[in-house]
Amino acid sequence: MASYFRLSKALILLWLTYIVLTQAQSEPWSLLKAPKELALKLIRDPVTLSLASIDYGHIVHDNPFEVFEPSSISDISNLIKFSNSLAIPFTIAPRGQAHSVHGQAMADDGVVVNMTKLNGFRNGGRTVxxxxxxxxxxxxxxxxxxxxxxxxxxxxxxxxxxxxxxxxxxxxxxxxxxxxxxxxxxxxxxxxxxxxxxxxxxxxxxxxxxxxxxxxxxxxxxxxxxxxxxxxxxxxxxxxxxxAPTRVKWLHLLYNNFAAFSGDQEYLISFNGRSETNAADYVEGFLMLNQPPLDLSFYPESDRPRITSLVTQYGIIYIIELVKYYDNSSLEHIDEDVQLLVQGLKFVPTFMFEKDVSYEEFLNRVHSDELTLRSQGLWEVPHPWLNLFVPGSRITDFDEVLGYQYYTGGRREMPLGSPTSTDPSPRPSSSSDLQPQPGTISVLPPVIFPQRGTHDTSSRLGILAEPRTPGTTSLG
Incomplete structure (x- = not known):
């Protein structure tokens, strides 16, 4: 009798659990009872739902119950208020360009808000x-x-x-x-x-x-x-x-020593006042590994053989990406400014390369890579990506781990396959089948974090396993 009672009690508990779960899971159907002004903007066609279930990462695929297409800010407000009025509110996720990498712009069985639909609401979409x-x-x-x-x-x-x-x-x-x-x-x-x-x-x-x-x-x-x-x-x-400046001097400085590379980065970002005219305007870094074919598109064709030889000799080459803005008023002395900027830096002699491009061309430089990858079918692929802040005092440890992985062949176990990039940031603001394809490790240079009268630095490390051009990484 006692065993029968225990069995019955277990069955009742299971039945109650089933009821609770069923109610919670079916709550999105309450969306079908949404006020007419909201219901007209809730979309459930398969194509729209499918597009809302993917992001740049192509790792997580969560299907929303519906996609909301607002025509005003009030629409978003009313959607949230409607959700809050339900016994079990549904998940709401705003979606812009969905450049998240692990489903952050998705709402499993909830509502994705297509923010791009506000383009038509704001000034007819013409004035940004x-x-x-x-x-x-x-x-x-x-x-x-x-x-x-x-x-x-x-x-x-x-x-x-x-x-x-x-x-x-x-x-x-x-x-x-x-x-x-x-x-x-x-x-x-x-x-x-x-x-x-x-x-x-x-x-x-x-x-x-x-x-x-x-x-x-x-x-x-x-x-x-x-x-x-x-x-x-x-x-x-x-x-x-x-x-706005009109043009930029865009430099790549090549290093075969991590200590010199990271030390020069810290030096370059030490001139960090907004009004300092002798400061760099942009500093990042990345690695080039001996994993042919190398991406040498930045460099003059005549210099590519010796760069390849350098990479082959050392296995890992570190590159500082350095930019100085200028316009007509500073045209006469920009070359002198650049020379003063790099004076004393410890890059490999004669391995400094420079381009002179428009300000817009530099800022939009990644788009040309995107077009190339799209043409090769390599854009809509999984992008395992991790961003970390690493204290400046421990960044050398990261280099040692990366070097060990590379030289022991252990890199084949790493879902990244390529470089690291370093870039300074001053104040705190704030992963395909994972085959070892060329990817991106980016380390943003030292960031100055004021702390009780002292200063410390930190580097932002970004690891991206991405089928970019093999052998190099860039900051993403």
Missing amino acids: VAIVSDGTGAPYADVGAEQIWIDVLHATLERGLTPLSWTDYLFLSVGGTLSNAGISGQTFRFGPQISNVHELDVVTGKGDIVTCSAKSNSELFYGVLGGLGQFGVITRARIALGP
Whole structure:
């Protein structure tokens, strides 16, 4: 009798568990009861749902129940309020360009908000930014969070202005990068993108539409910037601007010694004041491994044999990517400025290479790589990617591990296959079948973290297992 009772109790518990799980899992069907003004914008066709179940990473594939296509900010607010009105709210995930790598822009059995649909709502989709001046005369741009940075660049360049801090790839949404950090080679001077925002419009988790800044609703402001979308949906950002240069001197300095490489990076970013004219404008780094074929497209054809020989000799070559901006007013002395900048650096003698390109061409440099990879069918592939901050005091340990993996052949167990890039960032802002294909390891140079009157440095390390051109890595 006792055993029968225990069995019955177990069956009842199992039955109750089944009921609870079934109710929780079927809750998205409540979306079918959404108010008409929302229901008309909830899309369930197979193609739309399929597109919303993938991202740049191509690793996680979560299918949403529906995709929401807002035509106004109020639509997003109303969707969140409707979700909150349910016994079990559904998951909501804003999606810009879906450049996440592990499903962060997905909502399994929930609702993905297609932020790009706001393009038509904002000024007919024609004007990307409105540039004005505040009381101090400092220019800024009001930008819809759904806009992409390449369009922000074009719109500001028309006025002779530019945002100060960038990511390496510009076909990303403003809201997307500001929800992370927005780090690139300019970070050591200007901070990440989230340090260059004056004001935000945010739809909170309650569905409220709130304007926030460092002085107004500051807790929300700092929570949303770099908050990974957990504190609200960014819908507008006021971005700091400065005078736009017209051209850049773009250098690659080759090293066969990690200590010299990392030491020179730290030296270059020590000139990190916004107004320092003798400072570099961009510093990153990467590795070139002896894994043919090497990507030598940056270098003059006549120099490629000796670069190949250098890589073959040492196995791993470290490269500092260094940029100095200029315009007509500094044209006469730009070459002298560059020479002063590299004076005393410990790169391999005669292995300094330079290009002179437009400011826009440099900022949009990754797009040409994208076009090449798309033409080869290598863009829509899995991208295992990991970003880490490594203390400056331990970055040598990373190099030792990488060198051991390379020289012992252990790299075949590593889902990256290539280089490392180093780039400075000043203030804290904030993985195919995994075959060992050429990939990217990027280490952003030392970041200056003020700490009780002292300074420490940290490098951002990015590891990307990606079928890029074999043998080299670049910052992503």
